[in-house]
Amino acid sequence: MKSYLYKVWAIFSKDVRTELRTKEILSAMAVFSLLMVLVFIFALPGKLQEPQDVVPGLLWIAFTFAGVLGLNRSFIIEKDRGSLEGLLLAPVDRSAIFLAKMLGNFAFITIVELLTLPLFSLLFNYSVFNLGLLPVLLMGTLGFAEIGTIFAAMAVNTRAREVLLPVLFFPVMLPVIIAAAQATSAVLANRPFGEISGQLQLIGIFDLVFLIVPLLLFELVIEE
Amino acid sequence: MATNTKYMTTTNVPGKKLDWIPILSYALLFMFPLSLLFVLISPTDVNLAFSQRIFYFHLPANIMCFLSFLVYFIGGIAYWRTRQRKWDIVMVSSLELGVFFSFIGIVTGSIWARYAWNTFWTWDPRLTTVTIMLVVYLSGLMLRNATDDPSRKASLTAAFGVIGFIDVPLVYFSTRWFPRGLHPVIFGDNGNAIGLEGFMIVTMLTCMVTMGLLFTYFLIQRIRLEQMRDDVAALFYAQEGEEY
Numbered sequence: 001m002k003s004y005l006y007k008v009w010a011i012f013s014k015d016v017r018t019e020l021r022t023k024e025i026l027s028a029m030a031v032f033s034l035l036m037v038l039v040f041i042f043a044l045p046g047k048l049q050e051p052q053d054v055v056p057g058l059l060w061i062a063f064t065f066a067g068v069l070g071l072n073r074s075f076i077i078e079k080d081r082g083s084l085e086g087l088l089l090a091p092v093d094r095s096a097i098f099l100a101k102m103l104g105n106f107a108f109i110t111i112v113e114l115l116t117l118p119l120f121s122l123l124f125n126y127s128v129f130n131l132g133l134l135p136v137l138l139m140g141t142l143g144f145a146e147i148g149t150i151f152a153a154m155a156v157n158t159r160a161r162e163v164l165l166p167v168l169f170f171p172v173m174l175p176v177i178i179a180a181a182q183a184t185s186a187v188l189a190n191r192p193f194g195e196i197s198g199q200l201q202l203i204g205i206f207d208l209v210f211l212i213v214p215l216l217l218f219e220l221v222i223e224e
Numbered sequence: 225m226a227t228n229t230k231y232m233t234t235t236n237v238p239g240k241k242l243d244w245i246p247i248l249s250y251a252l253l254f255m256f257p258l259s260l261l262f263v264l265i266s267p268t269d270v271n272l273a274f275s276q277r278i279f280y281f282h283l284p285a286n287i288m289c290f291l292s293f294l295v296y297f298i299g300g301i302a303y304w305r306t307r308q309r310k311w312d313i314v315m316v317s318s319l320e321l322g323v324f325f326s327f328i329g330i331v332t333g334s335i336w337a338r339y340a341w342n343t344f345w346t347w348d349p350r351l352t353t354v355t356i357m358l359v360v361y362l363s364g365l366m367l368r369n370a371t372d373d374p375s376r377k378a379s380l381t382a383a384f385g386v387i388g389f390i391d392v393p394l395v396y397f398s399t400r401w402f403p404r405g406l407h408p409v410i411f412g413d414n415g416n417a418i419g420l421e422g423f424m425i426v427t428m429l430t431c432m433v434t435m436g437l438l439f440t441y442f443l444i445q446r447i448r449l450e451q452m453r454d455d456v457a458a459l460f461y462a463q464e465g466e467e468y
Contacts, residue, residue, distance in 0.1 A: 157380075158380070164370055168384070175397070202394065210387070210390075217304070
């Protein structure tokens with residue numbers, strides 16, 4: 001168990017180190033989400049007066065789209081540089097590769113989300129800083145990372161890989177997006193925490209199920 | 225495997241086993257007019273008048289759609305455990321059938337809703353779930369068509385089938401919080417509130433059997449089509465091998 005976790009850590013830290021040197025995924029996602037916020041503001045100028053109606057939904061739209069961008073890169077980078085074969089040849093269980101990649105994606109998307117939140121608050125002039133938002137954000141992002149990582153690994157070996165990931169990813173993610181947007185709007189309206197327990201439960205079940213299922217399926221998806 | 229038996233085909237081998245296609249064809253020839261007749265002579269609903277009769281197609285189509293995705297899921301699990309081509313054939317056949325039947329279900333439901341609820345569309349949890357399910361499996365078909373290598377095609381389809389099937393109940397639970405939109409759902413959960421009585425139940429069961437036969441017929445034919453494609457490919461390669 002300890003050596004398994006060490007292997008996961010090794011692949012994860014490799015991803016983080018690569019990212020810190022190239023800043024390819026993070027910069028693309030951050031710039032993209034900034035542009036998304038601007039597009040929302042230009043597209044919905046009337047809504048600046050009542051941001052509480054639109055901000056929860058827009059937040060999750062921005063997270064989903066920016067997330068897909070980063071998820072796509074996570075395997076395409078490996079494939080294009082030929083390092084995916086190297087990774088598969090490494091003497092580790094395939095599920096360790098999934099776990100490490102998933103944690104890497106989770107970390108990158110979370111960082112971008114935390115950067116996007118102040119932008120939203122600033123430009124929509126509506127504070128989204130609320131401690132209750134943190135569990136919703138983290139659990140929702142975990143779901144994104146889990147499903148996104150296995151679908152990115154699936155899409156990378158197909159013809160239309162950049163286009164295919166969002167097509168696969170959005171419909172399957174809809175339960176998390178619905179629940180997370182509902183929970184976010186309840187939290188931002190300062191409603192009691194008990195009101196969102198149902199949504200959090202659903203996201204929690206989603207996270208748990210889709211942590212286990214892709215771990216088992218990953219060897220099927222990635223085999224050469 | 226077809227590739228091993230050089231010129232032998234796996235389909236249409238006489239005397240190999242019972243051929244279900246003619247049996248199913250005759251059964252359908254009998255059952256389809258019978259269910260149409262039953263639909264016409266069954267009592268008319270008090271509130272919904274004639275439009276209620278579309279239910280005799282709507283409900284069986286939706287049940288067959290769920291059944292297809294269940295077969296796809298089972299095929300996915302079986303392929304994952306065995307890596308045999310036959311399970312890949314089962315998966316692709318049931319995936320296509322499921323999309324077909326869910327499309328029928330959505331279209332018939334939508335036509336009915338126009339008369340019953342005065343709108344083609346409402347974001348009722350069941351409708352939303354079925355729609356999302358259709359989109360999920362359509363993207364699964366896209367995934368399959370975007371893959372070239374046959375064994376990768378099969379394994380990606382299998383993985384997607386398992387994930388998609390597990391996702392459906394989660395979609396259903398999440399739609400509980402879905403805002404109902406402008407139009408109220410008059411009948412509560414659709415279907416349940418409309419009581420079926422006496423001959424209506426007989427009609428419904430007859431239509432269910434007909435749709436089940438149709439599903440089985442399509443599934444067997446689709447599987448055979450895929451096997452024939454394998455045979456053609458095997459013959460093609462065998463011939464090419466002789467020329468060299």
